[in-house]
Amino acid sequence: MAEKKQNQKQINIELDEKTAEGTYSNLAIINHSVSEFVVDFISMMPGAPKAKVKSRIVLTPQHAKKFLKALNDNVARFEKAHGPIQDYEQPHIPLNFGPTGEA
Secondary structure (H helix, E strand, C coil), X not given: CHHHHXXXXXXXXXXXXXXXXXXXXXXXXXXXXXXXXXXXXEECCCCCCCCEEEEEEEECHHHHHHHHHHHHHHHHHHHHHHCCCCCCCCCCCCCCCCCCCCC
């Protein structure tokens, strides 16, 4: 076991001040192709006819699955500590991203 710890490399992760502030998103749209998952994080204001993509994350299918597992684990820990997260029904929002692309 000690040998395994010695073989692990440590990664130093930098977080600049602007990125540390974060970006608010209240909508995520996920698309995928054979080779990638694309997650668009969007901020919508009530009653506004337009919304902007604030961030786009592109993942390999393997990383998307790891992300899903990590998010599930974190939600489970959150709910264990704070109780169930309420899931409110949202009205259908017709979305228009312009012409349909191909991957």
